[in-house]
Amino acid sequence: MERSVIIAGFGGQGVLLAGKILAQAGMDHGLEVTWLPSYGPEMRGGTANCTVVLSDAPVGSPIVDEPDAVIVLNRPSLDKFEAAVAKGGTIIVNASLIDREVERKDVVAHYVPINDIALKLGDARVVNMVALGAYLRATNTVPLDAVKQAMARALEDSGKGKFVPMNDKALDGGYRAVS
């Protein structure tokens, strides 16, 4: 089993952190993982994305031609990555910010009002966890609890432990938003 996901959005939407937490959770769950950012000047202000590969065997390439899933938090990310998703793959679309539908018919699209859910929870900064929650429900790659634990540890390690409950709710919120 090898699963790959590209998480893409604006710089500042926390896509890199969401990917790290997913990779950490995957590792904690006993999988081999890689996390690879797109980095550099385009990270600041422009688009940001990272690729996470989770596998029960050693990971070969950390870059993937056809990710099993993409999470797109803004329109440019959908435009960029829609074509890449593997046949039968998953696209998590941030319906709050993306005003078009997925054109491909051979993938499963989930339209989640990610920003609205985050705002309803009281903090726009948790969009990344809402998105990750939705992805977990749609793909079952890693158990939600493993991700929650990885998230809590990541925040506590960086001195942001007080935001754990909010992010916990955000993961739940995203998870519930996908049927």
Place this chain on the structure above:
Amino acid sequence: MPVDVARMTKVFERPKSLTEARYTYCPGCHHGIITRIIGQTIDELGIAERTVGIAPVGCSVFAYLWYRCDAVQVAHGRASAVATGLKRAKPELIVFSYQGDGDFASIGTAESLHAANRGENITVIFVNNQIYGMTGGEMAPTTLVHQKTTTTPDGRDPATCGYPIRFSEIIATLDAPVYVTRQALYDTRRIQDCTRAVKKAFQNQVDGKGYSLVEILSTCPTNWRMSPTKANEHVANVVTQVFPLGDLVDRG
């Protein structure tokens, strides 16, 4: 009639921390005096067994041959950086770099300035003879205005070559150095003053005080095309007008 020295007291001899090797320097060159002063200082402070000298590129490339202490020969201009690495690796060592004007104040500008700015606890001997001796008498950063060299055949023109750089004054603007001084060797009084300055610069390191720099106005009779005695007079009368002697910083 030969005097019987056995009945007399020896009052001056070769420092113990110098080897018997003969210098490769030209007749009358001050490098030899400076080497002797450093050797005497190492003797007086009793530090030969923990001193590491850093030999540069230039006429003093063979400096490691003259001392009975460990030594490292390094790339042109990098002596202060190598001294930094050595001293940080083994702070108990006494590390001195021996650098000419091209080495210290031209190609090594960055390394020289930043070692001083970090206040590395090292001793730097900066030999300023206003010329590149080894390569054939080319312009140095310290070459005087209108001074003829093989690369300024009509004399150094400030319009195209800039002015002689007073690097010790630049270093003296920094907060970290504890001792910055300019000395000369054109007569015995200056030699004695310089000896005290060198000793102080080493003593500062022994005491853990920090960065000390002794700039020494030196001669190059060969490339200046002067006799050694004329070269001394030139330093006394002309060079010191551009590079005034004395302490620039003394926070010891």
Place this chain on the structure above:
Amino acid sequence: MAERQLLRGNEVIAEAAIRAGCQCYFAYPITPQAELLEHMARNMPRLGRTFIQAESEVAAINMVYGAASAGVRTMTSSSSPGISLKMEGISYIAGSNLPAVIVNVVRGGPGLGNIAPSQCDYFQATKGGGHGDYHMIVLAPSTVPEAAVLTTLAFDLADLYRTPVMILADGLLGQMLEPVELPDPIDPASLPRKPWATTGAVGRDPNIILSFDLGPENLKRMNETLQTKYREIRAREIRYEETDVADADLVIAAYGSTARIAKSAVRMARAEGLKVGLFRPITVWPFPYDALRAVADHVSTVLTVEMSAGQMWEDVRLAVAERAATPFYGEMGGVVPTPRNILDEVRKHAR
């Protein structure tokens, strides 16, 4: 068993260096290796070790020269343009028989290039780079865990042979996160003594560190000593990995990040029934000529894949010596080949 941690390549190289007993680290900031420098800045001082953000790459490598002279384990790191600046110092370190570790997290070049992954510094790393007849041992990790292992090895080989050792990574390896079990820390005091180091001439003749002799006959002897050392290294230290080579008809030759991407391509090719394998040099100097030649004897094609215009390709062709076809596929400028790109190339050449 050591704890598995999810760590970034750059940080892993830094932490592995600390655990290998690196006492002094000197470097100048440059992407994409900044995390390495930052990890050292956070951790070296609290261990009582030396970290200096040097004024330049030139200064940093010369600080390494000084610390290596004093007999401690020492390292610097940079990325391509910074490594160019270090070349003078690396030549001196090699010529003076000093042990030191240099990390190059290669980025796109030439000139300022960009900060994306590349392998365009292979020639510089393996064929000289600096002046004079010298070599560095060059270790090319393919994964983050391997970067930890090879960093430890780099310090051991540097000390064993009194030679500079380069870790040739790239932006991909430096930036990616992967699970790692870090090696146990060693006590620097437990390392073998270095009687040649300039630590103060107590009860012995002075030690002199130098790389030159003005007499041609003497300098020739010094060079011969270096060459003897390089022969020993060639005889003992060649490392490589073969994957699915035994029954292969086409073998991909790739190193570093590209090799792990190629590994995915090999799996995809095998799934299509193509008999494809991978030959991965781990030491790119010394290059595993003999091992690759043995492979070439039973395959029709050795396809070199690199993130360069074909630098390792020259060594591959020397090794294969026309025993097999030697096509090349490369990307440049920070473009990373994907498994599919490599598979497409394989299909062109595989039977």
Place this chain on the structure above:
Amino acid sequence: MPRGTIVIDAERCKGCGLCIAACPQKVLAFSGTLNASGYDVARMENPEACVGCTFCALTCPDIAITVYREKKSA
């Protein structure tokens, strides 16, 4: 008797003349004899005047001069 004297290592002397210029007692002069390296070495021309002041040795770049002084009479 002179109050001091010097011994010049003729093979180290490079004939630069700095000691001759430095001597306040005008003890020293070029000897007119060349050493193995071809340098006209300095010698004590006027040894009686030497006071053992060490100025010649201080200024000699090649450390060719050793200086002796009369022991203080008891």
